[in-house]
Amino acid sequence: MNDMDLIDRFLEMMAAERGAVRNTLFAYRTDLVQASQQLEGRLEHAGQPELSGFGEQWMTLAASTAGRKASALRRFFAFLQEEGLRADDPSAALPRPTRKRPLPKLLSHDELERMFAVIAERTGRAIESPLDARLSALVELLYGSGLRASELVSLPRKSIVSDRPFLILRGKGGRERMVPISDRARAAVFLWSEYVPADSPWLFPSGKSHLSRIRLYQLVKELAAAAGIAPERVSPHVLRHAFATHLLEGGADLRALQTMLGHADIGTTEIYTHVDSRRLVELVNARHPLVDLKRREP
Template sequence: MLKPALTDFFHYLQVERGLSDNTLKSYKRDLSKYLNYIEKVLQKTTWNEVVRSDIIGFLYTLKDDGNSAATIARTISSIRLFHRFLISEQMVNQDASLHIETPKKERKLPDILSTQDVEGLLAIRGNSPLQIRNKAMLELLYATGLRVTELISLKVSDLHLTMGFVRCFGKGSKERIVPLGDVAKEAVDNYLQYGRGILLKNGIEETLFVNQHGRALTRQGFWKILKSIAKDAGIKKRITPHTLRHSFATHLLENGADLRSVQEMLGHSDISTTQIYTHVSKTRLKDVYKSYHPRA
């Protein structure tokens, strides 16, 4: 019988491994399909009958059904863990999931803005404290390539406007120093002089960017602000809090910056993460060529 072993496995995941309901649902979804294939298609009655080629056949059906490489990779992980469980419980003599290769995940190119779109996004007019703050936030984000979490965590003490840099703490609390251009410096200085104090309403807050109540801005709050500004600027393409970071890196590389410097500014521990932006650059270059070369 096949199903009782699977029930025991799910019980093991829930009780002994303490997995969350969502993770458990993911395992159940993957392995229910696997069970159905072994039981209905191959008509096998024990897990001891299952061999490596059976698993490969099942994975091919997933691919034929249009499942992504990421989904197939996740399913392989589920199957591997299940077969290790069968071995540990002495329900089978050998692990049929050994030496099954995980497909490489398709690396989706990040969404970026053109320089014209960036100009439109940053063209925030008005002298209200919130408009001054929004201008400073977006100029700083595009000038430094900070993650949004890093931006909203910045303290006033992290700014070194005279020296032209900002200090931030990235993943794993890793500190890095990022240069700051003149336009961003001016926008942030303007916010410190004419925006932040009014928003604070005599309150005390270490965080650089605050909301209309004088409290630290949240990620969700920033996201709402960005969507509103993008809409007002007439930007139709998809935009997320990470879009300016992607655009910062791509535009630097397009204008001749070296990969190592961009890696350092972004705070990537592995340069292969930064290399995705070279692919974006090449793709954009091809698009420009096709659009403007008379014989493209």
């Protein structure tokens, strides 16, 4: 049996047993065929010396691409071993590219105040506009609760009630979490809800469905421009990031923030920590248990 036959068997297994989607199967096939060609059709018999050579070949690739290629080969060799087609698994020699998470864009407190000042000026007009009330509710929820764009636009009409300072949300991966809703956000939602049709299943309806994520992005960027901020610096995710960053600066616990943001891995939450070294030193000096011991020394 040659490499191509084994690759076909491996992909059949991935589809049947692992439920791999078409795009993943296509990418894995491409990666495995390329690796086989580079080894002149002897991928099945490759050892650690041959596999370690891929690291140099992948140096110019993006870390995500190199990581996918390595993953495809690891799964392939694990399959060969499980099927009894190889006695060993040489994939330990494959490089493990590290993917650096890009730091999200930051908004200062002053810039956020300018954005909210624009909203306050619009909603304070003698003739109130429903669109301004909607914008107020959207931005208050983005910055006040850290909702994802997709979560926000698809909120059910009755998900937020005036006497309950939280909502139960089903986010990524079907995980449920409790999301705090600030008094300001609930007040803004209450004003907006007066304009929402009683028969609408959505809090932010649009046509036959709810407001689209694209339209939400446009609204946020238009608000940024009105506040004198470069629109390319602002997005719904940037406001979610501001929610997280400013809570941490105010002393919020990282684990609590992980829960509020709906992150499965706290490593994802840690990207939101942009606290300067001076504050960290002050925190250690003020809160470390050894400080109390030193104070009790005679």
